[in-house]
Amino acid sequence: MRIIFISYEAYFRDILEYHFKSLGFEVFHIKDPIEIIEKIDEIQFNIIVYYERDYPRHWKPLLNVLRERKQKKEAIFILISDREFSFEEAAKAIYLKINGIITDNLYTNRVIFRIEEIIRRYIPQIADQRNSARYPVEESDKISFIFTHPDVFILISGRVLDISATGLRFQPRIPQRTEPLQNGCILKSCSLMLGKDIYTVDCSIVQNNQVLGLKFDYFKETKCNENINVQSYLLDERMKRRLNFRMNQK
Secondary structure (H helix, E strand, O other), rough: OOEEEEOOOOOOOOHHHHHHHHHHHHHEEEHHHHHEEEHHHHOOOOOEEOOOOOOOOHHHHHHHHHOOOOOOOEEEEEEEOOOOOOHHHHHHHHHOOEEEEEEEEOOOOHHHHHHHHHHHHHHOOOOOOOOOOEEOOHHHOEEEEEEEOOOOEEEEEEEEEOOOEEEEEEEEOOOOOOHHHHHOOEEEEEEEEEOEEHHHHHHHEEEEEEEEEEEEEEEOOOEEEEEEEEHHHHHHHHHHHHHOOOHHHH
16 A cells, blocks of 8 residues: 655655554655646555645645545545644535544654554554554653664763654654664663663664664563563553643642
């Protein structure tokens, strides 16, 4: 199956590929939406992900042309916008049979999971070759990650975008420092912090395009590649926050 990502910049395409390749998708970037409109009968795809901010006036004619040929279950159209839609704009989108609208900044980690939710709504049978579920990380989850650069021996800090029991995606604070690191590079004795607990883990790089895709290889504490229950930690942490919020509301 194929995902077409339409935006001026190609950066987000690599994030889509990292997330959806294990679900059996190929991801392609097309810079100009007019190209899709003109060649819609020639280009093979199952899903269009359209970044509205780059081309605010082209998504409606493109969606209209698409629906003249394919129904919602045959071709999924997902619109990402960093602004709230007016009632009139949302009504037009519904009339044109859009599959989903995500109103969030393109580079917010929640976006990738919302895209998957929409896709699974229309293609529930898609296979998942991932070993474990990934969870988007919010600042309030108290999850952080730091490691020593293997070549210049400086500390690399940043933000964990999502995490699973087998790895995580990490956005370095200064991406230029990690840009030379190649896929397969081993990062020794990284520190993974879940709340008050700190784990020492060796990781390998599986993707590097400003954001690092990392696989857990070896936890020092258990001498294996499994040491944490991410799901339990997140559920417990988020449940505590909900309870505290309710208590403060009383």
